[in-house]
Amino acid sequence: MTATLQRRIEKPAHYHPVVADSALDAVDPVAVAFSEGGPDALRRAYDEHGSLIYSYCRRSLGPENGRDVTQEVFLAAWKAHHRYDHQRGALGGWLMAIAKNKVIDHLRASGRRVTTTGAIDPEAFASDADTAGRLADRMAVAEAVKTLPERARTVVSMAYFDDLTHTQIAEQTGLALGTVKSDIRRGLERMRRHLEVGDV
Amino acid sequence: MFEDDLIGDDRLEAIARSVTTEDQELDTPPADLWGAIESAAGESAAARSPQLDQPMSAPSAPVVNLAARRRLKTLARPLAAAAAVVLVIGAAVVVANSRDDVDTTTVASADFDVLAEGYEGDATLVQKDGRYVLDVDIDDLPAVAGGYHELWLIKDLETGEMQSLGIIDSSADIEIPAGLDPAEYAVVDISIESFDGVPTHSGASVLRGGLDI
Numbered sequence: 001m002t003a004t005l006q007r008r009i010e011k012p013a014h015y016h017p018v019v020a021d022s023a024l025d026a027v028d029p030v031a032v033a034f035s036e037g038g039p040d041a042l043r044r045a046y047d048e049h050g051s052l053i054y055s056y057c058r059r060s061l062g063p064e065n066g067r068d069v070t071q072e073v074f075l076a077a078w079k080a081h082h083r084y085d086h087q088r089g090a091l092g093g094w095l096m097a098i099a100k101n102k103v104i105d106h107l108r109a110s111g112r113r114v115t116t117t118g119a120i121d122p123e124a125f126a127s128d129a130d131t132a133g134r135l136a137d138r139m140a141v142a143e144a145v146k147t148l149p150e151r152a153r154t155v156v157s158m159a160y161f162d163d164l165t166h167t168q169i170a171e172q173t174g175l176a177l178g179t180v181k182s183d184i185r186r187g188l189e190r191m192r193r194h195l196e197v198g199d200v
Numbered sequence: 201m202f203e204d205d206l207i208g209d210d211r212l213e214a215i216a217r218s219v220t221t222e223d224q225e226l227d228t229p230p231a232d233l234w235g236a237i238e239s240a241a242g243e244s245a246a247a248r249s250p251q252l253d254q255p256m257s258a259p260s261a262p263v264v265n266l267a268a269r270r271r272l273k274t275l276a277r278p279l280a281a282a283a284a285v286v287l288v289i290g291a292a293v294v295v296a297n298s299r300d301d302v303d304t305t306t307v308a309s310a311d312f313d314v315l316a317e318g319y320e321g322d323a324t325l326v327q328k329d330g331r332y333v334l335d336v337d338i339d340d341l342p343a344v345a346g347g348y349h350e351l352w353l354i355k356d357l358e359t360g361e362m363q364s365l366g367i368i369d370s371s372a373d374i375e376i377p378a379g380l381d382p383a384e385y386a387v388v389d390i391s392i393e394s395f396d397g398v399p400t401h402s403g404a405s406v407l408r409g410g411l412d413i
Contacts, residue, residue, distance in 0.1 A: 029347040029392045029404060032316070038403020042241055044396065046234055054229035067233060074237045079244065137215045138223045145216075146224075160216035161224075191212045 031091040035084045042078045049092045050074075053099050056139050060103045060132045069106055073099045092143050093194030100136035104129045137195065144194035148187055155180055156187035304328045310388045310409030318342060319406045321371075323388045332376035334388070338407065340370045347394040352401060353385035362389070362401060386410055 030048050033041040053073050058066030077084070077098050084094050107129050145156050155173065158164045159180075166184070170177045308325040321338030334353075341349045351368040353376075355361040365374050368390060376382055390407040 027342060027344055027392060029344055029394045029402060032392055033402045033404040036404050039400065040398065041403060043234070043238065044394070046237065050229050050234070051226040054233070055226040058227060067230060070229065070233065071237050071240065075240055075244065078241050134218070135223070138219045141212070141215050142219050142224045145219075156216075160213065161219060163217065187216075188209055188212050191216060192207055195207055195212070195215075 028086065028091065031084075031086040034081055034091055035086050037081050041081070042074065045077070045091060045095070046074055049095050052092055052139065052143055053095055056096065056099055056136060057103060060135060061106060065106060069099070069102050072102050076102070089197035090144070090147070090190075090193045092147075093140050094197040096136055096140045096143070096194070097197045100133060103132045103136070107132060140194045141191045144191040145187060148190055151175075152183040152186050155183040159184055159187075304333075307332070307382070308411040310411045312338070312388070312390075312407040312409040314406075315408060316406040319390075321407060323409060323411075325376075325382055325411060331378070332380075332382050334365065334374045334376060334382075336368065336374060336388075336390075337371050338368075338390070341368070341390075341406075344392055344394075347392060349406070350391050350393045350401075352389040352391065353380075353382065354387040354389050355385050357387065360401070364399070364401075382411075 030041075030044045034045045050070070054066065054070045057069045057073070060066065061069060073095060077095055084091065145153055145160075148156060155169055155175070158169045158172070159166070164172070166177060166180045169175070169180045173180070175183075305327045306324055307327050310323045310325075312319070312321050312323065314320060319338070319341070321336065323337070324335045326333050326335055334351075336351065348367050349369060351365040351374060353363045353365060355363070363380060363385065365376075368374075388409050388411060389401075389405050391402055392404045392406055393402050
């Protein structure tokens with residue numbers, strides 16, 4: 001007689017709904033792996049987003065402090081990886097939110113001031129919290145645009161970086177006006193996912 | 201975030217319009233920065249209690265370590281208890297089923313626990329013409345950006361010993377390679393993987409079920 005052992009496998013403590021942005025989007029395995037704390041997940045997150053975080057930290061704080069704070073960001077993110085919900089926001093956006101907080105904390109602690117032109121003076125390189133916050137938002141949005149499919153990326157860049165009207169974009173690309181509008185809508189959604197990051 | 205707190209299009213557009221060319225260009229971090237992060241992450245992991253430990257896999261590790269040991273803790277005990285159960289071919293139940301092939305014997309089955317929304321299914325291990333076949337019945341899997349879904353038989357969640365059965369994107373009958381004894385494998389798992397050239401399990405499982413014998 002064969003014994004039947006029914007082994008119930010419990011649902012893991014962190015249940016992550018995987019929902020695509022839209023019909024054309026797909027799940028981000030780096031983000032899913034990171035939220036689940038998989039092996040190599042931190043390395044893969046760093047491969048994917050390290051340049052973005054480092055660039056932001058370096059531009060806000062200079063090369064030395066920028067490097068240190070980049071390390072702090074990834075360590076803090078890893079420690080809190082279970083709080084990252086890949087349905088609620090893009091991983092790059094979540095990391096940028098952590099980076100913004102750490103940069104601003106650092107600036108307040110050191111009490112330094114900003115040069116709005118971003119001129120890099122090794123002697124007196126400094127940034128103030130407001131400027132650093134705006135830079136974080138701009139770089140997060142720039143990153144969001146980069147993650148769009150090629151056509152939407154082109155349309156969105158033309159709309160916001162080149163300041164063309166929808167009609168001008170349609171004329172120059174040969175796309176239907178409706179297509180331009182829906183690509184822009186999609187771009188805005190992607191930007192939103194990079195700025196609204198939930199619990200950080 | 202509640203509806204009211206959503207960032208408005210106006211604000212998004214204002215930020216987007218203020219993006220500069222420099223904002224779009226990124227610098228390469230110093231080459232040794234990753235090493236510093238990795239070792240610091242390893243140190244803080246070691247300092248934590250073993251139950252909460254998230255092992256960072258070493259490049260030279262001979263076995264795959266499935267991460268999320270929190271999950272493993274609940275699974276380890278029942279699986280260890282069942283590890284001694286041997287799959288007895290002769291006692292396998294012949295099931296009158298809807299399959300066309302009457303020479304098919306159902307050996308074991310696994311209801312998948314859903315680890316990510318939108319996924320659903322089960323797997324049945326059958327014996328057919330002297331070979332084992334894993335009949336995976338799942339809804340069509342969503343596309344993965346820069347990646348794919350992979351099917352695994354896991355021998356031991358604690359040690360991470362497992363065998364890949366390859367890429368999967370829909371229901372399929374997977375013939376178990378000769379020489380692989382399914383009795384040694386307790387768990388069927390489907391994961392999301394990237395095209396990163398790394399053959400080990402990503403740790404991001406979407407479906408997992410124990411084979412009930």
